[in-house]
Amino acid sequence: MSRKLTLNEIEAGIADRLLSGGMAYYLAVLVCGGLVLAATAAGVYSMVVGHEHTYNVTREVPWGILIATYVFFVVTSTGLCLVSSIGHVFGVESYMPIAKRSVFLSIATILAGFFVIAFEIKIPWRMAVYNVISPNLTSNIWWMGTLYGIYLVLMLFEFLFLNLNKHKPAVACGFGGAIAGIAAHSNLGAVFGLLMGREFWHGPYMSIYFIASAAMTGTAVIILFHWLGYKVNGEKLELDTPMVKSLDQVRKLGILLICVIIFFTIWKMVAGVAGMPGGKYEAIMALVKGPYAFNFWFFEAGCALLIPLAVWVLSKGKNLTLMFATSAMMIIGIFIMRYDLVIVGEVIPVYHELGVNEFQHILPYKPSFYEIIITLGGFGLAGFLFLLGEKLFAGHKVEAHH
Template sequence: PTSNIWWMGTLYGAYLFFMMIEFVMLQKEQHRTATMFGLAGLLTGVVAHSNLGAVFGLLNAREFWHGPYMPIYFITSAAMSGCVAIIFFTYLAYRANGWEFSDDIKKSLSAVAKMGALMMAIILFFTSWKMITGVTGNPPGKYEAIQALLSGPYAVNFWIGEVALGMIIPFVLILAVRGNNMRVLFIASVAGMIGIFFMRYDLVIVGQLVPHYHGMGMVDYPSLFTYSPTFHEWVITLGGFAFCGFLFLAGERLFRGHLTEDH
């Protein structure tokens, strides 16, 4: 119980359990019970995401990860990813079934988009200060990792993947249409989901690039480790995306998940 990894499995297990019960209650149209389990799932999810951030933030040996910033970052990025995922999958469901968006659905998605834009602004704020504190004073271990993102081998991932696709482009698109154009919101959600992938990829990889012996002047040892995904890792990743897509389409056909009104 003193391990964050142990708590991660326990909390995410409880999170999934509450979501499953909520889904069953919604199918049975027991909305009051579904609301109770949904609230329990929400609270458990917040704790689970913050604990996941603590898995990284409590690692003193990795300066790029270490600090109280990580649990807050994980909660905020989870809220952002949830907003863009709702827009993305709802749009796909309506287009796949040939349905038209009602005014109520448009209002709901508009509210979700505005919430997502707020989360993007907060993440951009956090990211800016993380970069500033990472280069000010050249903190050992952290400075090298930050430079790998800003101007090193992961600069394209950071500036195009994280900043442009993950924050700037969807934020500007949502504000430009004030959350009212469904097609533009879908484009923003696609950009946001790609950006979130790069956020997580860079977070995990760059945090492990700096060797523990950095700064010791050791001969014939790299100042930064290198990494590139193998063929098997690509296959597993693409297979995971395909499996999620299959489950989504199967769920639409079996449970009619988005059929909440006449179309």
């Protein structure tokens, strides 16, 4: 039996690991930390002077890139939770090696999402207070905040129990986290899908799409950040090891989920152009051959779906570097996919079909400097937590459970 480490030995081990990084590691930490500080300064300044002076959102386009970034991070977090739960919650052995790092990343990404949305809300602490003392059970946004709060707590406890090697409570929290994540995420889809005034979003499709695309995003993030994790720790991913076999299973799941999202996307387009011309038709046209066409064809169709599908199928899990590069491209494409989903749903005026002259054209929106800084700060926070976590938790090594 191995003896238990003393507190001093644990602290010394953490200090050694924190000091073991190379120049590139500390530079990355510095850049990520700098982005968080810059975003905090931009967000606080926006709160003081008023969002109308620093953000480019308007009465007609009230949700901008900060909402899209929030959606991206919470979608990613839920996807990481769902994919990681296949292993330690549902007992599929081949998914075990990715468990700890994936759960930690799900916590990092949900915190990044909360960080961004805090600066999108004018006075964020009011939301936390009134969420408790004045709940509105008929509000999708109230349920979203509550369910994501429950989800975060469960993920924190799951990660704690995984690190204490207490398998049963980790499974219980992981199962609860997966249920809370699915509930929160389908509810996030309902925030969009139940808005009857926005035809591009309206319908039961959104909740199902959000969950499927979350799992797809999770596969890309798991593959990329496990590769980065090994780089940070100065280790090499060897073929035919449990970790590489696990990542290959994630790749296969990713292929299936990409096909599902392609299926969803095709039918969304068909449904948009099949009926009478209206708000949904105009939104689809804005994506297919309008001002958002490059975003759609290059980033959404190419970077997020078709290129990763082809590369992941052809690589057969053997060309690791190509797989990881494709994952990075896929994450960029998915971010643009979230941006287009939020913005294109709003740029078609609500009064378009009524023939009101002032609302005949697509409404303009471009993120302001402050919005871009806060968006980058969200990525900076996720990156900072990832880099710190690799050293604090010794590369998230996973023990086998019998």
